[in-house]
Amino acid sequence: MNIAAFASKRFLVPGVLILIVVLLATAPLYTALGTIPLMTTILMYIILAVSWTMFSGPTGYISLASAAFFGCGIYASALLFEREAALLPLPAVIVMGGLAASCFALIVGLATLRLRGIYFTMFSFGLLELARRLFQYYEFYVTGVRGRYVGNVDGNTVYYIMLAILVATLLTVYFIRRSRLGLAMQGIGKNEEAAAHMGVNTTKVKILTFALSAFFMGATGAIVATRWLYVDPTIAFNLNYSFLPLLMAIVGGVGQPYGPVVGGFAFAYLRHVLQSKTPYYFMLVFGAIMVLVILFLPGGLASLIERGRHRLGGLMSKLWKGDQAEHHADT
């Protein structure tokens, strides 16, 4: 019976998760050279995919602006480094990146989240271009700088910061899901009018979550800038970073919290493998996968996993009940 208690979900899942985090945190000690940069990239994509899902998943408002918030963080970082020395301690730079993105999201949200989803999506599509042009304008007319150098930060440090941001993002998702905010978001996604009639201030909920999800994207951008070293508006604001997190989340499955994690891992790794061929082939493949998944598996991999789990769960409960029945029969 004691074994059964340990095997129960309450202890198993958190236990496994803690184990994973410990393994990841100690990775620099035992992994081969070159693995850490790859893992850093994978973590980055997972954060972006999870952040995207944080807002767009439950509410159903599809945001195409991830790259804009990511870019905001990158640029905030670039602005805070002068001649490769940070004006603020690194954690502060990360937070500033996050806040910059959040503020941007707040403004955009206030303007567009009161409207129908389709207008929001259209506007978010152009946000990237807008941000890029604004920064180009700023650099051209105000500062006259043609590209910024961001200070070099040790690879392991970048990795740890990325890991910390990922843990923070996942914890946020976890707590939101269990909170009344999460309930409200789900309600908005399933039937916004009904939710509004039950007292949910739908606009406020949407804007808050949108800004929150942007924070993590911005923070990630801020640390990534230190790997890229050279940043200018065209580099910072790149449509791929709107598409890839979305692809990862959809293929992974937005219905489950682990969906974007699975998708992020799979595609980040796939991209790494494919990118050694010509850079355009992998985008072609990814675009095609997007179309195919939308057509044939809209629930993503998570829906497959859940289906499998139900079948497995049914099997397990049959075995368990059978076991119980025998036990009772003895007494």
Place this chain on the structure above:
Amino acid sequence: MIGFIPKIIFNGILTGGIYALVAMGFTLQYGVARVLNLAHGEFIMLAAFSTLSLYVLFGINPLLSLAIVALGFWIIGFLLHSTLFRKLLKSSPSLGAFESSSLLAAFGLLFVIQATAKIIWPGLPWRVTFLAYPIRILGVQVMANQVVALSFAIGIALAFYFFLMRTRMGKAIRAAAEDRATAEFMGINTDRVLALCFGLGAALAGFAGVLYSMCYSVSTNMGMNYTLIAMIVVVLGGLGSVPGAFIGGLILGIISEILNWTQPLFAMPAFYVIFIILLLVRPTGIMGKS
């Protein structure tokens, strides 16, 4: 400055004419088929590159390409809708769900088309000289190809407008867009109408791309800007309104030219400001219904 006004107007109408075609196609695809075609700009880019390739490889006059490309795109659009989007429509529990999933599919399509173009046509932006000699009209010096493009742009746009408003097919399209159930009831095969409309939208993108390639240099990255412009024009003119898209396109074209004279970098952010103001004040646009 005064002397520049005719030039601005001319360029504005040319740009606006192309914008109008782009926007009419986009609004048709959303208004009737309910697909927010994020890949619209990529179709324009594809048309532009195809025209150039046809000209360089086979010596085909771009004006002839207008017909070839438009027809080809109409067929591609029709097939795309009949297969991909119709399946999506059947498997979507609600219109909102369909709008979301078709949008995402279009997003994927964007990358498929863009990546394909980058593979087929690698290298620097292209420009081919076609009718690239200056002529004088009403005291303004312009390029011959611009005059041709402008005439065709306005001509096609007006022709399309009349098609939509006066012909039986056009009325059927508008009926299907207004109220699908009633249209079905009246015997209109709405599935086919939706696919035809989507195809027409693609054909309009084709026209725009061909005309664009006659006057300006093309690059595989040009698509996204045009999709954005389509969105802004369409919101300006009213989502789903073809006349609104036409007028909105012209207005935006002229504004764009005025801005190009003053602060070129400022154009896009300015459009965005217009976009935001529109969304805040009257999201249904000039001619849209609320």
Place this chain on the structure above:
Amino acid sequence: MPILEGQGVTKYFGGLAAVSHVDFHVDQAEIVGLIGPNGAGKTTLFNLISGAIPFKSGGIRFKGQKLNGLKPYQICRRGVARTFQETKIFADMSVLQNVLMAAFFGTPTRISGADAAREVTQALEFVGLSAMSATPVIDLTLVNQKRVEVARALATKPELLLLDELMAGLNSTEISEAMELVTKIRDTGITIFMVEHVMKAIMGICERIMVLHHGEKIAEGTPQEIAANKTVIEVYLGEEAHAGS
């Protein structure tokens, strides 16, 4: 003072007046019915009251305060709850979660998790759904889904409840049960304003009935008065008679 009153309420859709200069009032703890042929403007009127659609002409007051321009969530928090003609449930969420949302957000002041849970339990007991709290709402029968809608409305602690065709699609027994439930709700002090097509219910529990036709109020009175009213019979009951019901 009536708990809900409207003066000159008008709403145009395009060129068509869906609701035209309607004056109405509902007194505290009354059960008032709103009837009329399809397209008469009944749901539109409800939509105006609950804030689902905006309007500029005319005024609607709840407990003396104007509702014009308020958003649905604000109107809900003031004490007006409603159900919908097409049940707007949160499909794959459980009954508990559906009602919990209302309990958390529908009250003017923030309540604790424990209090919310208690509200939910009470509301579910009241409508008779306690046994099904974990079931996904999409799996329930129509009558139970409607019970969920009512429980949700009750969980927002309303003083006025707008019921939009609650009985639609229910069989005879279910209608009687629903009538009992509505009366029970009124007996707790909540005022009821209900749109209905089911005559048995309207005549059975309403103390006063209003009749709309083409957006205008054409009659008002007790069930007996309405049943005898020639205009109403022509316009509405006559239609039903022709339909052979």
